Amino acid sequence: MLSPLDSAAASQRIVARDVNGALTGQALAARVRQLAAELNEHRIRILALQSDNGIAWLMVDLACQLAGICxxxxxxxxxxxxxxxxxxxxxxxxxxTNAIPEYSGDPETRVSELKTPLPDALQLLRLPPGDTDPEMPPGTQKITFTSGSTGQPKGVCLSLEQQLIEARALADRVGLAQPRHLCLLPLATLLENIAGIYTPLLCGGEVCLPGLAEVGFTGSSSIDPQRFLTTLERWRPDSIILTPQLLQLTVSAAESGWTPPSSLKFVAVGGARVAPGLLQRAQRHAIPAFEGYGLSECASVVSLNTPAERQTGSCGKVLPHLQVGIENGEIMVSGNPMLGYLAEPQSWGQSHIATGDLGRVTDDGFIQISGRRKNLLISSFGRNINPEWVESELLADGDLTECIVLGDARPYCVALLSPRDSGTSDQSIEQAVERANKRLPDYARVRRWSRLPRPLHSQTHLLTANGRPRRAAIQRQFAPQIDSLYANADGLGQSQTMDRWKTA
Structure with a gap:
């Protein structure tokens, strides 16, 4: 099967560029081969990569494929x-990594020299040998970790063949020849990794790799709109991948006078639920946005709308190498399932993936999602968050007696809270929230909160018989209060930038 490196190696055109420069396909292939040989000389079996978006990330990824390294x-x-x-x-x-101090606690950790130059001060750091060999399925070439809906995320194990099957299916479905793709999401995100790097290279295209700070990201769930829009103007891509929150930003800017790049031919939107009205607004402003659906356990994309095949209100038509069925209302996917979860042998060799999503498949093969089987929140930045995890951290100090965390399809988490003592000041509650936030990654932190007018346990219709929250009922009853926590403060600093486009 043709790999992205094989495709690039045959090209004298520029295939990758970042703020540090650009490489033709042949130049990229030469550097990747040199790096792969070095990594094999160091006898590396499993390599972690902690790096910003850029050509270096691409080189390491392709070198591991060539060297047979996980x-x-x-x-x-x-x-x-x-x-x-x-x-x-x-x-x-x-x-x-270039974050050497983070790993310097063990005296056996040492830096090894790499002759192949990598920008951004990236170095190869050898770690002390582990106590045991990793429990991973045979054939694992990549272990991708999602945003971690709890404190300890699962590792999805994929073979190289599975990744390439997915990339080729996307290339055939989208149908762009030699696309100029701008990577806006972190490359550690499987969707951008496969659809944003492998697919364009297989199509003879070019991959643009600005750093995340240049794109405008601060952390994982905040973005500077002006930087983001300027990045789109500067790189003028044919294709991009957006989360719903980034699409909302782009559409709001267009409605305020900003002109999207005329180069845009395809904007894939995924990672969380997308409002149909938002897609319609995008189309009205020449933003060719199309919703897709997928999960890492299926090597990323499962279904996708395109200009040639689309259905309003759906997540797109199932890719041809996959089969989708419904069991007890839940979407089940087969055809390219993951090898299994890292260190969970009972998950290895599955014939199908239970997605946890409820929905249906139309007669002509389009997926329609109606909800989630579990209480998983998916932020509008595409981060998976188990609300019970965040709630347990908020309750850990004992200052709060009840809390409900919300944030599905929203840019950040908010909470409805009851203090243990009704006389507790707002300042004390804020301090309790801040202490919990320090124990959480940024995408799971509670940005805003509101006191519950009275405890949930005094309102039986809001709790189950065993005291569990009826989340849908709580969300309905406190909808105005919840909406107020997002009003004029979506974490994007959007209003100032939108004013810029109105007056420009």
């Missing part, structure tokens, strides 16, 4: 404790 991308939005958990669980041999 790559473990470390999301920048993980907390330090989450990264350490990943490294320990995967028995990582070495890390390519």
């Amino acid at each position: 790559l473990v991308p470390l999301p920048g939005f993980f907390s330090s404790s989450q990264r350490k958990h990943v490294i320990h669980k995967a028995s990582v041999d070495a890390v390519i």
